[in-house]
Amino acid sequence: MLDGLARAIHTKRAVLFVGAGVSMSLGLPSWGQLMNKIAEELDYDPNIMMGPGVNYLTIAEFYKLEKGKIGGLRSWMDREWSVDDAKLQASKVHNQIVELDFPFIYTTNYDRNIENIFKLKGMKHHKIANAKDITLANPDIAHIVKFHGDFDDDLSMVLTESDYFERLNFETPLDIKFRSDILGRSVLFVGYSLTDLNMRLLLYKMQKMWKLSGYEGDRPPSYMFMTRPDPVQQRVLRSWGVETITMDVDNVEDALPNFFETLIASVAALK
Numbered sequence: 001m002l003d004g005l006a007r008a009i010h011t012k013r014a015v016l017f018v019g020a021g022v023s024m025s026l027g028l029p030s031w032g033q034l035m036n037k038i039a040e041e042l043d044y045d046p047n048i049m050m051g052p053g054v055n056y057l058t059i060a061e062f063y064k065l066e067k068g069k070i071g072g073l074r075s076w077m078d079r080e081w082s083v084d085d086a087k088l089q090a091s092k093v094h095n096q097i098v099e100l101d102f103p104f105i106y107t108t109n110y111d112r113n114i115e116n117i118f119k120l121k122g123m124k125h126h127k128i129a130n131a132k133d134i135t136l137a138n139p140d141i142a143h144i145v146k147f148h149g150d151f152d153d154d155l156s157m158v159l160t161e162s163d164y165f166e167r168l169n170f171e172t173p174l175d176i177k178f179r180s181d182i183l184g185r186s187v188l189f190v191g192y193s194l195t196d197l198n199m200r201l202l203l204y205k206m207q208k209m210w211k212l213s214g215y216e217g218d219r220p221p222s223y224m225f226m227t228r229p230d231p232v233q234q235r236v237l238r239s240w241g242v243e244t245i246t247m248d249v250d251n252v253e254d255a256l257p258n259f260f261e262t263l264i265a266s267v268a269a270l271k
Helices: 002-010 020-024 031-041 056-067 071-080 085-089 092-100 113-120 131-136 161-167 173-182 197-213 231-239 252-268
Strands: 014-018 104-107 125-128 142-146 186-190 222-226 242-246
Touching: 002 014, 002 186, 002 252, 014 092, 020 092, 031 056, 031 071, 056 071, 056 161, 085 113, 092 113, 092 252, 104 173, 113 125, 113 142, 125 131, 131 173, 142 173, 186 197, 222 231, 222 252, 231 242
Parallel strands: 014 104, 014 186, 104 142, 125 142, 186 222, 222 242
Antiparallel strands: none
């Protein structure tokens, strides 16, 4: 399985899709901390605000309704979700992402850490967060696609419940670009929890797109890295055309760096 993924990366026929688990390795605030900030700004007890049946998306929706916009919250997130250059340069995973040299990197993270590590390493890239960015993108350099928005563009951010409902249609310019980019390419998902309904629907829609095309058997394999084996999730993902990869490590925090290290060596062996 790893050999096939390495060949896809070597021939530039692979897309990396990065989730929150990668950013959390840098010590960024959790969603719980974000909810505490919202409660503070709205003068609510966070324990009361996060009552039964209330989720993070609903709280963010409430904030937007009360404030009329998310600008203040976005500014706080931008400050708190940033790390200094030294810490980012010391991040093994972020350096490995650059070294793997994917032509397309998609991320649902709002932070700037992926594009910043490219800058720190002097690697050309084009950040894409909206339709205008797509029209300006250089096809010969790496595209870093902020799939759930970017701090530089409030309108691009997928943060509230309404935002997520809109994205579930998967018909925005970024969604159309994603469908185009994955045709003929393998997709590697890292840093995701399968409790994320938005991600599960994306995987399901990928499978449905290929099935409706009539060429499901020609679909390049896609992969999801998991820190621990989960037979139930693995069986469901396989039915959606996604194979799972795990690493046997004592410390779960070493799993992704070790996987990337093995993958880099496999790609290098093909050169």
